[in-house]
Amino acid sequence: MTEPNTSPLPIFDRGLRLGPPSLLLAGLGLALALGASGAASAAETTPAQQLQRFNQQAGGAGQADAGRSFFTRRHGGEWSCASCHGDVPTRAGQHASTGKRLDPLAPAANPRSFTDEAKVDKWFRRNCNDVLQRECTAREKADVIAYLMSLKP
Amino acid sequence: MNSVHALPLKRLARHVRSASAAALLGLIAAVPLPAQADGPRGARAPVPAAYTTECGACHTAYPPGLLPAASWQRLMGGLDRHFGTDASLDTTTLREIGPWLQAHAGTDRPVAGAPPEDRITRSAWFERKHRQIDPAVWKLPSVKSRAQCSACHQGADQGRFDDDALIEPKGLTTAQRRAWSD
Numbered sequence: 001m002t003e004p005n006t007s008p009l010p011i012f013d014r015g016l017r018l019g020p021p022s023l024l025l026a027g028l029g030l031a032l033a034l035g036a037s038g039a040a041s042a043a044e045t046t047p048a049q050q051l052q053r054f055n056q057q058a059g060g061a062g063q064a065d066a067g068r069s070f071f072t073r074r075h076g077g078e079w080s081c082a083s084c085h086g087d088v089p090t091r092a093g094q095h096a097s098t099g100k101r102l103d104p105l106a107p108a109a110n111p112r113s114f115t116d117e118a119k120v121d122k123w124f125r126r127n128c129n130d131v132l133q134r135e136c137t138a139r140e141k142a143d144v145i146a147y148l149m150s151l152k153p
Numbered sequence: 154m155n156s157v158h159a160l161p162l163k164r165l166a167r168h169v170r171s172a173s174a175a176a177l178l179g180l181i182a183a184v185p186l187p188a189q190a191d192g193p194r195g196a197r198a199p200v201p202a203a204y205t206t207e208c209g210a211c212h213t214a215y216p217p218g219l220l221p222a223a224s225w226q227r228l229m230g231g232l233d234r235h236f237g238t239d240a241s242l243d244t245t246t247l248r249e250i251g252p253w254l255q256a257h258a259g260t261d262r263p264v265a266g267a268p269p270e271d272r273i274t275r276s277a278w279f280e281r282k283h284r285q286i287d288p289a290v291w292k293l294p295s296v297k298s299r300a301q302c303s304a305c306h307q308g309a310d311q312g313r314f315d316d317d318a319l320i321e322p323k324g325l326t327t328a329q330r331r332a333w334s335d
Binding site: 095099100102122126129 | 240241296
């Protein structure tokens with residue numbers, strides 16, 4: 001505990017108090033937070049089901065070797081998948097610009113990996129944009145998941 | 154009398170400004186005041202789960218009070234190009250996070266002006282607080298960037314940045330360590 005703090009907000013540290021002690025606005029935040037926790041939970045899925053989904057879209061089975069190559073090389077931009085997820089995705093990664101630790105991406109090392117379809121789609125959308133400056137194809141996604149599923153801890 | 158009222162009026166004006174920002178987003182509703190379970194001393198603004206999972210996936214879940222409302226507004230409006238990455242969110246998630254940031258944005262003097270590029274780490278108060286840090290320290294593998302608060306501030310992910318809860322990042326030289334304890 002630091003000095004007495006009448007603000008409902010986190011303080012930064014001594015001598016730099018941030019944010020007004022506004023109960024009304026804190027209440028707004030609380031209401032929003034409660035609303036968020038009541039949101040529908042994501043559909044459960046498995047890495048195998050996700051691989052199957054992209055296999056079907058691509059019209060063929062994802063290839064682990066192609067996935068490895070895709071994952072580790074750059075595609076015209078500054079980053080590859082491995083820039084953040086690491087060359088060994090059974091280990092923790094590190095965000096290439098912020099340094100934040102990232103949980104391992106390979107399902108063998110992270111039981112939550114590829115178990116939420118909305119998350120799978122969201123991160124493929126964002127990260128393919130960062131790495132390839134476009135959406136990934138179903139074939140590319142299938143290859144990457146096949147590669148990640150082939151990894152042992 | 155004037156002097157007695159000066160401060161409360163100033164504070165009120167600040168709150169009105171924050172409230173206006175939220176009202177512009179169409180979010181003012183009849184919200185009951187929350188009960189403060191552990192009293193004003195330990196109470197903290199509840200953090201939307203989406204803030205921790207979405208923003209906190211790539212960087213420290215920065216306390217919203219570290220940037221002014223205008224900065225948060227710009228950042229949330231440009232997430233598809235967020236400091237060089239696509240951090241775009243669906244509208245439902247935006248609505249969970251955006252108004253909360255507006256409601257709890259910094260209004261006190263050190264934070265009131267938007268820093269260059271809306272970067273917390275370019276704020277004058279940030280520079281001042283970290284002026285003793287050798288530039289090489291930021292580049293250590295254990296630190297990597299100024300955004301990596303938890304390299305030194307153990308409680309950063311919980312919004313705690315007390316000076317006495319600092320840890321030394323791995324790899325400091327003797328000279329850097331000496332400066333550290335100054």
